[in-house]
Amino acid sequence: MHSYLEVDNMLKRFWELEAEPPVTRKMLTDDEIKCEKLFKDTTKRNGDGRFIVRLPFRMANPDCMRGEFRKIAEKRLRNLEFKLQRNIKLKEDYTQVIREYLNLNHMVKVTDKDKFKKTAIYLPHHAVVREDKDTTKV
Template sequence: MKVIERFWQLDEPEKANKNLSPSEELCESHFATYMKRNQDGRFSVRLPFKQDPSLLGESKHIAINRFLALERRLDKDVILKTQYVQFMNEYADLGHMERVDINQVNPHYVIPHHGVLRPDSSTTKLRVVFDASCKTSSGLSLNDTMFTGPTIQEELFAILLRFRCPRFDFCSDIQKMYRQIIIQPEDQRYQLIVWRSNNNEPLQFYRLKTVTYETRSAPYLATTCL
């Protein structure tokens, strides 16, 4: 009988409100306060900081050192370098990042990045990892200063049970899901990266203008917008 009652409860359109922790409530309130929709319907959000981001220390030098190490690796792997340059060029061409003068952007946080090559993948051969957990000189990282956010989606059991009910089901993937959502300009300063496609060029700094994977709040922001 309890199993049947459970089935009825899952089938009800009205869902019971989840019990949120105080930090999760603050995160939800922050999202509701600052979320905007552009004229084309695109979402723009702010990073849900739980600590003042000005507490972040110096991050530029470690990001540069890690990029130079990445560059040496790319020079030894032609396939990886080709894929990496293509990825970054697309990032810029789509308007998801743009060059900045780091001396004019303070405070800021520079995110180190590296690549993971997956030759067997049928979709994404290269996965670029943005390390927002990298500590600054103050001992804090960008991820340390942000809320994780509550889990928005239903429990997997409920999703799978509902999936069995219709006669036909459709599955799809949202292309570049995180990068469909814009980070509002005042918070883009905390998503800087260092990059150049050629060793003969000077090092350049770019700001990532969209929700960035590997940042702590990215899954929450993307799922909530969805």
């Protein structure tokens, strides 16, 4: 038996595989371009040094500003309250997270004046439990 290998070709193919890919420009969609522009145009820092960024809506008057999402958020809240009543440990952990968010000013309590504002946006949420984390499991 006899075998012949082209060493030059093998080395060339090896280095082609190991070489870094050529630099390519990321092609952004129209929505991504608009979102990046909105971010650049509206991002500010408040007096505490925190960033304030407008939500990147695709349209000037998004569905979430028409009030339908308030009902969804309220339903999600009722489901969450029911779940927390059945699981006392989760309720304690969730309450602690909410208090921490309030203390860190990551969120603020809605005033009665703002509660039914037509331009209010309601974001439904739920507790996310991460058993794989040692800290901030909820």
